[in-house]
Amino acid sequence: MPVLPSLARADRQNWTEPGAELVAAGVHRIPLPLPSDGLRAVNVYAIATDEGLTLIDGGWALPVAEEALTNALRDIGFSLGDIRTFLVTHAHRDHYTQASALRERFDVRVALGALEWPTVEFCQRRARGEHVDDIEVGMLRRAGATELADIIERHAFARLYPRDWAVPDTSLDDGQSITVGTRTVTAHHTPGHTRGHLIFRDADAGLLFAGDHVLPHITPSVGFEPIRQESPLRAYLASLALVRAMPDALLLPAHGPATGSVHERVDELLAHHAERLDLTSAALRAGCDTAYAVAAHLGWTRRHTRLEDLDPFNRILAVLETVAHLDVLIERGLVGATDDDRGLRHYHQGESARLAATPGPRGTSRQRAWRRRRRMSTSQKIASTASPNARIPRRVTLTEP
Ligand SMILES: [Zn+2]
Numbered sequence: 001m002p003v004l005p006s007l008a009r010a011d012r013q014n015w016t017e018p019g020a021e022l023v024a025a026g027v028h029r030i031p032l033p034l035p036s037d038g039l040r041a042v043n044v045y046a047i048a049t050d051e052g053l054t055l056i057d058g059g060w061a062l063p064v065a066e067e068a069l070t071n072a073l074r075d076i077g078f079s080l081g082d083i084r085t086f087l088v089t090h091a092h093r094d095h096y097t098q099a100s101a102l103r104e105r106f107d108v109r110v111a112l113g114a115l116e117w118p119t120v121e122f123c124q125r126r127a128r129g130e131h132v133d134d135i136e137v138g139m140l141r142r143a144g145a146t147e148l149a150d151i152i153e154r155h156a157f158a159r160l161y162p163r164d165w166a167v168p169d170t171s172l173d174d175g176q177s178i179t180v181g182t183r184t185v186t187a188h189h190t191p192g193h194t195r196g197h198l199i200f201r202d203a204d205a206g207l208l209f210a211g212d213h214v215l216p217h218i219t220p221s222v223g224f225e226p227i228r229q230e231s232p233l234r235a236y237l238a239s240l241a242l243v244r245a246m247p248d249a250l251l252l253p254a255h256g257p258a259t260g261s262v263h264e265r266v267d268e269l270l271a272h273h274a275e276r277l278d279l280t281s282a283a284l285r286a287g288c289d290t291a292y293a294v295a296a297h298l299g300w301t302r303r304h305t306r307l308e309d310l311d312p313f314n315r316i317l318a319v320l321e322t323v324a325h326l327d328v329l330i331e332r333g334l335v336g337a338t339d340d341d342r343g344l345r346h347y348h349q350g351e352s353a354r355l356a357a358t359p360g361p362r363g364t365s366r367q368r369a370w371r372r373r374r375r376m377s378t379s380q381k382i383a384s385t386a387s388p389n390a391r392i393p394r395r396v397t398l399t400e401p
Pocket residue numbers: 090092095193212399400
């Protein structure tokens with residue numbers, strides 16, 4: 001694995017300093033500004049080849065971001081016109097929109113995972129002013145977060161521009177190899193943060209361009225996107241296991257400094273979600289019975305901020321993350337749920353959860369029997385609605401599509 005050339009910048013504060021940081025031979029990390037300070041910046045990675053540049057992710061289409069990219073590329077002897085390809089990890093605004101916007105003016109191709117295309121189409125329609133239903137609104141109402149659902153509805157058409165959501169040129173699939181100069185980069189489907197999220201791995205150089213799948217200082221939100229994804233937290237945990245099974249690599253994240261070990265951070269993220277699942281169960285035992293009540297019971301961010309003290313956007317992420325954890329507990333047979341006449345979902349601790357022990361992947365015979373009964377009695381009611389969102393322990397994440 002390559003040694004980081006400038007570990008001095010690999011800390012919590014300095015990673016957003018403008019410029020191009022050499023993180024591996026021929027690879028520069030370029031942090032670009034974002035409009036809110038929640039995430040502070042987004043990294044794009046410039047890979048130099050004889051034919052020009054390949055960029056991993058594009059940044060958020062803002063004049064300041066284009067200026068920062070122009071300046072950083074000039075420092076390493078390139079210009080915007082040298083960019084040949086954008087490999088975009090997912091269709092969130094801070095990753096996709098600048099790639100789309102630059103394509104209007106430069107001869108550049110934008111490649112995106114196949115399962116992210118519907119999100120681009122959704123945003124494109126919204127940007128044109130069409131009404132498109134947002135599943136998050138219904139999910140928040142079902143969670144008991146009416147006020148937050150109203151906020152999303154009121155802001156549905158805010159600040160989307162058609163040029164930022166142009167259809168990509170190239171569709172990427174899981175396992176696809178991409179030639180970038182003399183190196184081969186492989187795309188791996190890592191759903192969870194979004195349904196079609198890709199990471200890009202340069203196995204020979206020991207590099208993992210992780211997008212938002214593995215972040216060093218925060219936990220990525222899970223499933224915050226307008227298109228339905230079944231059980232995003234379950235998908236996310238499986239995607240973490242996938243990455244953990246690959247050889248360790250240098251972590252090149254979209255937010256935060258480049259850091260030494262992907263495995264180390266994946267282990268922390270898995271432990272975090274295991275703990276949150278336990279805390280979610282404990283909240284149900286304490287009498288909370290809606291996702292909103294559970295979210296209000298739990299602490300958020302590393303400082304255990306109360307839900308009501310978060311800003312509205314982060315309250316939305318917190319409630320949707322709670323739904324995602326509850327969905328996983330339902331899938332594991334530990335929690336049951338029923339919807340009432342008003343469309344509010346009520347959760348209850350399952351009988352099997354009180355048995356405590358969970359021997360074997362399928363549980364005890366009593367757990368299996370309980371799951372069968374639950375399926376028969378409430379299968380319609382708890383039919384999986386996509387659940388979104390997770391995020392947090394260390395800082396609140398702010399990745400908007
Ligand atoms: Zn994102």
